[in-house]
Amino acid sequence: MDVIIPDWNAPAKIKAISTTRDGGISLPPYDGLNLGMHVGDKPDVVQTNRDLLVREHHFPAKPVWLEQTHSTVVQRVCEPTDEVMAADGAITTASSVVCGVMTADCLPVLLTDTEGTQVAAVHAGWRGLANGIVENAVSQFDKPVMAWLGPAIGANAFEVGQDVFEVFVSHDPTAEWAFRSKGNGKYLADMFLLATQRLKAAGVEDITVSGLCTYSDPSRFYSYRRQGVTGRQASFIWIEK
8 A cells, every 4th residue: 555654854753644546445437545435436445445544554543534625624633533524624632533634636734733742634725725724723733833735736737717816816915926827817826835835824834845746646646637536545644642
């Protein structure tokens, strides 16, 4: 099972992984380790994929799964639960809780404080990012925060309209640096840079960017923009006892 281990400065007791499509049993068009129950794959197959992941990577508990709606809700979780919460982020101080978010082009943002006492996983699509989900998550930490930005659609592939450009630039004029005009009101947007700008404005200086593009690497990642009907990879973070 091919997974990505973040290469960042997190404390040793902070564990994090980001999955790829390698290692599962889903059939086309979900080929591989699809972790999304909501995409049309067979539920028993997805559950098998989830169980395989938990066993192979020695999770301390089943992950907390979210019903992601591009909101700015970051749910505090105190213990493992089978409840699927409507939120686009999970945050915890409990070592038994595995926070995770699913993506297929949106940006997964993993956060920890510098002492390893609190962690969060955030699903940052452009709407959530523009509306402040990153700032909402960071505001719930009481110690300095560091961040890892996982696989997402890259700056050469993410085409957006004038509306997306304007919503970011109206919030912060320097966001213009994250857009390249294609003409006719179309832009290529750099989600990694937009998230970095938001994180820095929220006081986060230690930011590690994976730079991995989901759209341009079909053998490794699911991409909604590339396929439409596709699976979901996920990024997880927890505190080891």
